Amino acid sequence: MVEDHVRELAAELGITLPPLRVSGSDPVLPSVFRVGTAAAIAVGAATAAVAAFRGDGSEAAVDVREAAVAFRDERHLRIDGAPVDLWAPLSGDYRTADGWVRLHCNFDHHRDAALMALDLPAGADVDAVIRACAGRGAVEIEEAVTRAGGCAAAMRDRAEWRRHPQSRAVAASPLVRLTRIDGPDGSDDPDGPDGPVGSDGSDGSDGSDGSDGFEARGGIGARGGTDAWPGTEDERTLEGVRVLDLTRVLSGPYATRVLSSHGARVLRVGAGHLPEVPGAVIGSAFGKRSCHLDLRTRQGRAGLRALVAGADVFVQSYRPGALEALGFGPRELAAIRPGIVCVDISAYGGHGPWAGRRGFDSLVQMACGIAHEGGDGSRPCPLPAQVLDHATGHLAAFGAVAGLLRRSAEGGSWRVELSLARTAHWLDGLGRVDGAATPEPDVTDLLQETESAFGRLTHLRPPGTVGGRSPYWSSPPPRQGEHPPAWW
Numbered sequence: 001m002v003e004d005h006v007r008e009l010a011a012e013l014g015i016t017l018p019p020l021r022v023s024g025s026d027p028v029l030p031s032v033f034r035v036g037t038a039a040a041i042a043v044g045a046a047t048a049a050v051a052a053f054r055g056d057g058s059e060a061a062v063d064v065r066e067a068a069v070a071f072r073d074e075r076h077l078r079i080d081g082a083p084v085d086l087w088a089p090l091s092g093d094y095r096t097a098d099g100w101v102r103l104h105c106n107f108d109h110h111r112d113a114a115l116m117a118l119d120l121p122a123g124a125d126v127d128a129v130i131r132a133c134a135g136r137g138a139v140e141i142e143e144a145v146t147r148a149g150g151c152a153a154a155m156r157d158r159a160e161w162r163r164h165p166q167s168r169a170v171a172a173s174p175l176v177r178l179t180r181i182d183g184p185d186g187s188d189d190p191d192g193p194d195g196p197v198g199s200d201g202s203d204g205s206d207g208s209d210g211s212d213g214f215e216a217r218g219g220i221g222a223r224g225g226t227d228a229w230p231g232t233e234d235e236r237t238l239e240g241v242r243v244l245d246l247t248r249v250l251s252g253p254y255a256t257r258v259l260s261s262h263g264a265r266v267l268r269v270g271a272g273h274l275p276e277v278p279g280a281v282i283g284s285a286f287g288k289r290s291c292h293l294d295l296r297t298r299q300g301r302a303g304l305r306a307l308v309a310g311a312d313v314f315v316q317s318y319r320p321g322a323l324e325a326l327g328f329g330p331r332e333l334a335a336i337r338p339g340i341v342c343v344d345i346s347a348y349g350g351h352g353p354w355a356g357r358r359g360f361d362s363l364v365q366m367a368c369g370i371a372h373e374g375g376d377g378s379r380p381c382p383l384p385a386q387v388l389d390h391a392t393g394h395l396a397a398f399g400a401v402a403g404l405l406r407r408s409a410e411g412g413s414w415r416v417e418l419s420l421a422r423t424a425h426w427l428d429g430l431g432r433v434d435g436a437a438t439p440e441p442d443v444t445d446l447l448q449e450t451e452s453a454f455g456r457l458t459h460l461r462p463p464g465t466v467g468g469r470s471p472y473w474s475s476p477p478p479r480q481g482e483h484p485p486a487w488w
Helices: 002-012 035-054 064-070 108-117 126-134 138-147 158-163 165-171 251-261 278-283 298-308 330-336 361-367 370-374 387-410 420-429
Strands: 020-023 060-063 092-095 100-103 152-154 177-180 242-246 265-270 288-292 313-316 341-346 414-419 447-452 455-460
Touching: 002 020, 002 035, 002 387, 020 035, 035 060, 035 064, 035 387, 035 420, 060 064, 092 126, 100 138, 100 361, 108 138, 138 152, 152 361, 158 165, 165 420, 177 387, 242 251, 242 298, 251 265, 251 288, 251 313, 251 341, 251 387, 265 298, 298 330, 313 387, 330 341, 341 387, 361 370, 361 387, 361 420, 370 420, 387 414, 387 420, 414 420
Parallel strands: 020 060, 242 265, 242 313, 265 288, 313 341, 341 414
Antiparallel strands: 092 100, 100 152, 177 414, 447 455
16 A cells, blocks of 8 residues: 555656565554554655665665654654653643634744734733633634634534635645746746656756756766765765755654755754744754844845755745745746755645645644544544654655656756645545554654753654665754854
């Protein structure tokens, strides 16, 4: 099942992957959803794409237990033995007059928006929020919080969501969309210059449009050699690939962390004024560098343009249209750096009435019927992991490498699009498993320890193998803004 899904994804993106060996099966985690299967597909696709980029016929492998456990990465993170709390006091599920609503208040401005929408004063506590929600409808609260600039989602059942216009917009999109940016008219060209993505047609490019002769490892013009294993001095598979990470919480940082585990040079671009969830930043930053640029300023935008000029991959999870307004949409990025692969991750997709709506994994689970099914409708019951974040992150890494493979073969600049809601639709389509009573898996053999500026970190190792070798992170998480905004 896993192998078939990975092959289908590869065919849809127009790439050929080496064999994928899968061990283990669902259920792994306590859920009726096929969480282990989804994890193995997402991890397997990313791992197999890296093996294809390597270009030497190496076999990719994924273990279902290891992949599923990796989707609970943040639960197993310890700093000097202490767990990391990712949730603010007001974030949570609240009973309403007609159901349930979830408020996401991890960022202060989202908390303030929720309180304003509920007609509560700044500093109101959980009890006050409980009372305010109890007297209003779930969708009413969802809409009021959204209008105020906050993040909320009413709990819907599966049928309610399928009737929603945003659900129809999401269902009409591919799980991972790969399109060529630089079509003949300079616009996004979903069919490519000679046919749909997935065909074997070529645009006849010799790579002179920005690919710099940078092809899949093992191909003509590849940088470095073919051995890339821990304990050797040879380059890793994605060594030399430069990735700009303009993402936060959590799918985007997971995507770039996957790329860093295979050797890519990942530079996270944040800013001092942007809110963060400290524990999430630490856990998702292995193998990366971190710099600050204030894109509200001319100097900050100039600094980002300079970084883009040297980048291979640009990953962003701003709300649709936000970076375009600053001059960093896909077409502008391709003009700065011909041959770039742009990866766009959103909550609800780029089309439909909710295209610009803020959202997070837990909210999408509420809106899409997942939390309703998990709790039999009596109260929300989420998945046993941040499955939408992790799956979307690994699929985004898969899309990024697929874009690099297409660039190597055909030239051009490429765009990858994914959304948490589309991943939820895909998970729903994988079917169900008798796994609600599944015991918690033992993870002892999957844990590692790393010294860092924050203390001694206990964490899970990256899943998957290429040629029998495991990916790894070459450095601990940095402090935010620790590095200069420059490539190395």
